[in-house]
Amino acid sequence: MKDEQGSQSFDPYRSIDQNLNSGDAINRWLLLRPRQRIVQLLKGQRILDVCCGTGNMTEMLVAARCQVVGIDSSRTMLSHARQKHIAAEFKQMDATQLPFNQEFDAAVISIALHEMLPQVREKVWESMQRAVLSNGRLIALDFAVPERNSLMSRFASRLIEQDERETLNYHPEHYENFQEFMRNGGLISWLYKQDQPLEEEYCFWGGTLAVVVTGQSVSDRDSRTTSTEEQSK
Numbered sequence: 001m002k003d004e005q006g007s008q009s010f011d012p013y014r015s016i017d018q019n020l021n022s023g024d025a026i027n028r029w030l031l032l033r034p035r036q037r038i039v040q041l042l043k044g045q046r047i048l049d050v051c052c053g054t055g056n057m058t059e060m061l062v063a064a065r066c067q068v069v070g071i072d073s074s075r076t077m078l079s080h081a082r083q084k085h086i087a088a089e090f091k092q093m094d095a096t097q098l099p100f101n102q103e104f105d106a107a108v109i110s111i112a113l114h115e116m117l118p119q120v121r122e123k124v125w126e127s128m129q130r131a132v133l134s135n136g137r138l139i140a141l142d143f144a145v146p147e148r149n150s151l152m153s154r155f156a157s158r159l160i161e162q163d164e165r166e167t168l169n170y171h172p173e174h175y176e177n178f179q180e181f182m183r184n185g186g187l188i189s190w191l192y193k194q195d196q197p198l199e200e201e202y203c204f205w206g207g208t209l210a211v212v213v214t215g216q217s218v219s220d221r222d223s224r225t226t227s228t229e230e231q232s233k
């Protein structure tokens with residue numbers, strides 16, 4: 001398969017092209033509340049949606065009058081995003097090598113960091129830092145390790161584990177990377193290691209999903225706010 005730059009690239013999502021529409025419905029339901037939180041924080045801004053996939057996050061940002069550029073390496077995922085006729089620009093790009101320099105108010109990455117190798121994850125984050133203005137924000141939504149064991153956290157963890165296990169059928173590295181990500185404490189632990197202040201944290205589904213807002217300096221790391229916003233079933 002040729003990508004938009006005309007070179008060959010492996011697209012793990014190609015083999016599940018036919019299933020992406022049904023997967024999309026679950027994705028929208030599970031991630032509705034975390035995405036609504038992100039949209040509230042970013043209304044009307046210029047946003048880079050990194051690893052935008054089929055454009056579910058992009059669509060909600062556009063509805064909140066954001067100007068959005070969505071990038072993803074998968075031609076399959078981008079073709080689904082484009083079929084939705086969202087008023088955003090979609091580009092096929094590797095998120096480790098974003099060509100943007102201080103062009104966005106914020107960069108968002110939703111449900112993508114966990115599937116990457118640790119060194120790729122770090123490069124993506126650095127690339128996102130370069131893409132935003134000096135006072136710009138980076139926002140990540142991804143899987144987290146619950147602080148407390150509850151009925152909701154057990155239910156959601158099982159759902160997530162089952163869904164991630166499916167990736168063994170078409171992209172085993174995805175599942176291995178997910179396991180490594182969770183073993184090391186999930187999104188919040190990973191972001192702590194990136195030497196950036198975590199300004200706001202929001203937890204969903206019993207703490208199994210988190211939205212974290214980071215700023216650009218390390219000075220006020222301890223001034224962050226934490227909140228739990230349970231998704232109603």
Ligand SMILES: C[S@@+](CC[C@H](N)C(=O)[O-])C[C@H]1O[C@@H](n2cnc3c(N)ncnc32)[C@H](O)[C@@H]1O
Binds near residue numbers: 027051054094109
């Ligand atoms: C599970 S999907 C999530 C998509 C979307 N952000 C969402 O919230 O539904 C993860 C996406 O990350 C993309 N991705 C993974 N590694 C990437 C990389 N290095 N550069 C660009 N996209 C990447 C995949 O192609 C896939 O579309």
